[in-house]
Amino acid sequence: xxxxxxxxxxxxxxxxxxxxxxxxxxxxxxxxxxxxxxxxxxxxxxxxxxxxxxxxxxxxxxxxxxxxxxxxxxxxxxxxxxxxxxxxxxxxxxxxxxxxxxxxxxxxxxxxxxxxxxxxxxxxxxxxxxxxxxxxxxxxxxxxxxxxxxxxxxxxxxxxxxxxxxxxxxxxxxxxxxxxxxxxxxxxxxxxxxxxxxxxxxxxxxxxxxxxxxxxxxxxxxxxxxxxxxxxxxxxxxxxxxxxxxxxxxxxxxxxxxxxxxxxxxxxxxxxxxxxxxxxxxxxxxxxxxxxxxxxxxxxxxxxxxxxxxxxxxxxxxxxxxxxxxxxxxxxxxxxxxxxxxxxxxxxxxxxxxxxxxxxxxxxxxxxxxxxxxxxxxxxxxxxxxxxxxxxxxxxxxxxxxxxxxxxxxxxxxxxxxxxxxxxxxxxxxxxxxxxxxxxxxxxxxxxxxxx
Amino acid sequence: xxxxxxxxxxxxxxxxxxxxxxxxxxxxxxxxxxxxxxxxxxxxxxxxxxxxxxxxxxxxxxxxxxxxxxxxxxxxxxxxxxxxxxxxxxxxxxxxxxxxxxxxxxxxxxxxxxxxxxxxxxxxxxxxxxxxxxxxxxxxxxxxxxxxxxxxxxxxxxxxxxxxxxxxxxxxxxxxxxxxxxxxxxxxxxxxxxxxxxxxxxxxxxxxxxxxxxxxxxxxxxxxxxxxxxxxxxxxxxxxxxxxxxxxxxxxxxxxxxxxxxxxxxxxxxxxxxxxxxxxxxxxxxxxxxxxxxxxxxxxxxxxxxxxxxxxxxxxxxxxxxxxxxxxxxxxxxxxxxxxxxxxxxxxxxxxxxxxxxxxxxxxxxxxxxxxxxxxxxxxxxxxxxxxxxxxxxxxxxxxxxxxxxxxxxxxxxxxxxxxxxxxxxxxxxxxxxxxxxxxxxxxxxxxxxxx
Numbered sequence: 017x018x019x020x021x022x023x024x025x026x027x028x029x030x031x032x033x034x035x036x037x038x039x040x041x042x043x044x045x046x047x048x049x050x051x052x053x054x055x056x057x058x059x060x061x062x063x064x065x066x067x068x069x070x071x072x073x074x075x076x077x078x079x080x081x082x083x084x085x086x087x088x089x090x091x092x093x094x095x096x097x098x099x100x101x102x103x104x105x106x107x108x109x110x111x112x113x114x115x116x117x118x119x120x121x122x123x124x125x126x127x128x129x130x131x132x133x134x135x136x137x138x139x140x141x142x143x144x145x146x147x148x149x150x151x152x153x154x155x156x157x158x159x160x161x162x163x164x165x166x167x168x169x170x171x172x173x174x175x176x177x178x179x180x181x182x183x184x185x186x187x188x189x190x191x192x193x194x195x196x197x198x199x200x201x202x203x204x205x206x207x208x209x210x211x212x213x214x215x216x217x218x219x220x221x222x223x224x225x226x227x228x229x230x231x232x233x234x235x236x237x238x239x240x241x242x243x244x245x246x247x248x249x250x251x252x253x254x255x256x257x258x259x260x261x262x263x264x265x266x267x268x269x270x271x272x273x274x275x276x277x278x279x280x281x282x283x284x285x286x287x288x289x290x291x292x293x294x295x296x297x298x299x300x301x302x303x304x305x306x307x308x309x310x311x312x313x314x315x316x317x318x319x320x321x322x323x324x325x326x327x328x329x330x331x332x333x334x335x336x337x338x339x340x341x342x343x344x345x346x347x348x349x350x351x352x353x354x355x356x357x358x359x360x361x362x363x364x365x366x367x368x369x370x371x372x373x374x375x376x377x378x379x380x381x382x383x384x385x386x387x388x389x390x391x392x393x394x395x396x397x398x399x400x401x402x403x404x405x406x407x408x409x410x411x412x413x414x415x416x417x418x419x420x421x422x423x424x425x426x427x428x429x430x431x432x433x434x435x436x437x438x439x440x441x442x443x444x445x446x447x448x449x450x451x452x453x454x455x456x457x458x459x460x461x462x463x464x465x466x467x468x
Numbered sequence: 469x470x471x472x473x474x475x476x477x478x479x480x481x482x483x484x485x486x487x488x489x490x491x492x493x494x495x496x497x498x499x500x501x502x503x504x505x506x507x508x509x510x511x512x513x514x515x516x517x518x519x520x521x522x523x524x525x526x527x528x529x530x531x532x533x534x535x536x537x538x539x540x541x542x543x544x545x546x547x548x549x550x551x552x553x554x555x556x557x558x559x560x561x562x563x564x565x566x567x568x569x570x571x572x573x574x575x576x577x578x579x580x581x582x583x584x585x586x587x588x589x590x591x592x593x594x595x596x597x598x599x600x601x602x603x604x605x606x607x608x609x610x611x612x613x614x615x616x617x618x619x620x621x622x623x624x625x626x627x628x629x630x631x632x633x634x635x636x637x638x639x640x641x642x643x644x645x646x647x648x649x650x651x652x653x654x655x656x657x658x659x660x661x662x663x664x665x666x667x668x669x670x671x672x673x674x675x676x677x678x679x680x681x682x683x684x685x686x687x688x689x690x691x692x693x694x695x696x697x698x699x700x701x702x703x704x705x706x707x708x709x710x711x712x713x714x715x716x717x718x719x720x721x722x723x724x725x726x727x728x729x730x731x732x733x734x735x736x737x738x739x740x741x742x743x744x745x746x747x748x749x750x751x752x753x754x755x756x757x758x759x760x761x762x763x764x765x766x767x768x769x770x771x772x773x774x775x776x777x778x779x780x781x782x783x784x785x786x787x788x789x790x791x792x793x794x795x796x797x798x799x800x801x802x803x804x805x806x807x808x809x810x811x812x813x814x815x816x817x818x819x820x821x822x823x824x825x826x827x828x829x830x831x832x833x834x835x836x837x838x839x840x841x842x843x844x845x846x847x848x849x850x851x852x853x854x855x856x857x858x859x860x861x862x863x864x865x866x867x868x869x870x871x872x873x874x875x876x877x878x879x880x881x882x883x884x885x886x887x888x889x890x891x892x893x894x895x896x897x898x899x900x901x902x903x904x905x906x907x908x909x910x911x912x913x914x915x916x917x918x919x920x
Binding site for chain 1: 717758782808833894
């Protein structure tokens with residue numbers, strides 16, 4: 017990696033401490049804007065405001081746009097009302113909508129009212145769409161062309177209006193009522209003879225999405241079709257905006273984080289987990305833990321109901337964590353691969369029977385291997401072949417059931433239209449705990465009572 | 469989502485079954501190519517070969533390029549040697565290198581030798597870089613310009629050579645020795661007066677990466693700087709290729725899958741988990757399970773060494789799974805947020821002390837809540853306040869330790885240059901199991917022996 021990728025060159029810290037703002041201004045001016053953004057993100061709020069003031073106006077906006085919404089919000093709080101209005105007005109409509117959404121309603125309303133009428137209208141429109149939809153992340157700043165233009169006329173229009181548009185690499189061909197007829201790339205316009213008609217150069221019936229579509233679906237659409245921008249249509253099929261490729265990674269990473277958090281039984285909050293307060297972190301975690309604790313009261317109830325058996329053969333207790341942990345781990349593995357398979361659309365309900373069969377077979381094979389080892393270990397530790405047989409046998413059955421449970425639950429959740437990642441590793445583990453303990457004592461009772 | 473995003477229209481199945489290939493050919497010709505690719509991906513190998521033959525030549529190559537390497541490999545196996553050579557020769561050098569990599573060495577060598585000399589050389593060069601590096605995913609097909617050209621001359625060159633290049637939207641300005649001087653966007657060239665010099669339009673010292681850089685780093689670089697393409701330099705700083713934005717999502721999704729799999733204690737294999745054979749699936753999972761089973765022999769050893777205590781108070785056994793499960797869940801939550809935080813570069817070693825402090829506090833607060841509830845439950849179930857105190861007290865300590873362990877281990881792994889995701893949820897859970905059981909009996913011995 018070249019030097020341009022390393023964050024926060026050490027002299028920034030030194031210059032900040034020394035309050036040598038003149039030199040610092042020069043250092044910042046020489047850095048790529050996204051490195052300035054990373055650098056800002058790592059500082060305290062007070063330092064952020066100082067650093068931000070040292071940027072020239074155009075650059076300040078560009079850097080501001082690269083910060084995440086959370087950082088933008090906190091930076092705004094350090095600005096004067098006038099500076100805040102200025103920054104807000106210079107943002108792209110989609111970025112502005114996302115930021116206003118995060119501010120207290122009263123502040124957002126005041127800032128919105130201070131905008132020029134056109135900007136206010138564009139932002140208010142975007143704010144009208146539900147969160148996490150295409151309508152919310154699209155921008156109305158696209159290049160529109162007519163099918164009857166020549167390539168030369170189209171290029172002239174792009175030269176005239178292109179500077180203000182989010183992208184000029186994909187242009188959108190509409191009719192008089194703004195219905196989308198096709199898309200044409202700047203590449204095709206540049207490579208074509210100047211007299212060629214846009215109608216002949218455009219891709220008719222292009223891939224498109226609706227304002228109400230989920231942002232993750234739209235991101236996957238762009239990625240799957242290798243597009244630089246996708247047109248967004250309203251219910252009447254009129255072009256109202258575009259989503260560009262630079263939003264795709266942010267959207268997919270946010271969705272991956274949400275999945276990963278859920279798989280770890282953590283709820284996603286409004287802000288990043290690490291930037292949120294301790295109270296908020298506890299709230300993101302306690303819900304699932306309480307549910308899992310309640311579920312686990314079942315294991316203690318089951319075990320305490322077997323006090324007679326445990327009194328006879330106290331060594332049985334020694335293998336409980338080994339059995340539940342191994343079963344839990346296998347279940348966690350299955351749910352991990354299934355949840356991920358569903359997320360990247362490699363698995364679907366249609367393949368559920370084949371997947372269950374396969375994961376059942378994998379679980380059984382793994383169970384036989386682990387069961388044989390556990391049998392040996394239990395025989396050595398307890399000195400009883402009967403106890404060893406119960407431990408080994410339970411492990412084979414629990415492992416197979418765990419593999420099936422870890423596969424089935426996320427598939428069923430997906431089928432019901434719920435997020436399969438809600439079937440988190442801790443949840444599967446806890447379910448397997450209960451089943452495992454139940455099976456263990458049932459098997460122990462059969463085997464050991466036959467012996468005694 | 470519009471109709472263009474739904475896979476496999478039902479009549480394809482019907483037409484395939486009826487072997488009505490003439491009609492099918494028309495249906496395929498009218499579908500977007502990425503939908504044809506998705507449709508192919510869902511069929512049996514025999515159907516894939518049939519469907520593929522119905523595509524016209526240019527389209528066949530485009531569809532082939534959109535399949536994943538695994539699907540490409542299996543499709544190639546159904547082709548004649550001549551057809552395989554034809555398809556391989558038409559691929560972009562980077563796609564070709566990735567595919568040849570997956571084929572048996574003998575087959576790859578034979579196909580490589582059948583290529584035209586220029587294509588053979590380009591592919592052999594890419595194959596010389598280690599897997600998962602920028603060198604492997606870059607393409608040598610970029611537009612190179614000179615700083616002394618005018619915008620008009622540059623556009624003329626783009627018109628002349630652009631059709632064969634992976635992108636024309638970012639062009640690369642080099643000197644006579646191919647050292648990179650800057651980048652210039654097609655947007656700037658189109659919007660500039662035709663007489664303007666490229667030297668004045670280009671961004672000097674652009675963001676770049678080296679051939680040996682990790683592909684994930686390069687993908688994040690593109691995403692962070694919102695670039696459409698990033699130049700890749702050799703050790704001498706000469707431009708040798710570019711990585712384009714359409715590779716970013718694939719790379720980041722593959723890396724996210726690897727992370728998620730590791731977090732679930734599953735190793736990633738050569739092929740997709742669900743396409744690999746059962747034996748391969750078992751191999752991807754058994755390694756971690758054996759290690760975790762070995763670790764868990766400790767819990768059974770600890771418990772069996774406490775047989776005297778358990779004989780006196782058999783109800784102690786009833787709370788073991790509840791304690792280990794709750795501790796494990798809290799540890800899983802901490803490792804989940806920390807591993808993800810490290811992956812998206814929101815956390816770093818520099819913030820380790822603050823993060824540990826915070827997660828310790830969160831763990832303690834959660835432990836107090838869960839401990840109070842567990843105390844109540846244990847008092848009711850066991851009828852003994854002493855046992856309840858041991859259960860509640862252990863839970864508070866275990867939860868706090870679990871939160872700290874789940875935070876510390878991934879941070880230390882990252883610091884050592886290892887993948888933090890190796891500190892999987894099952895691994896953390898198992899470590900917490902051992903510690904939890906140890907603490908539980910230590911505490912029980914102190915409290916209960918004082919009473920008896």
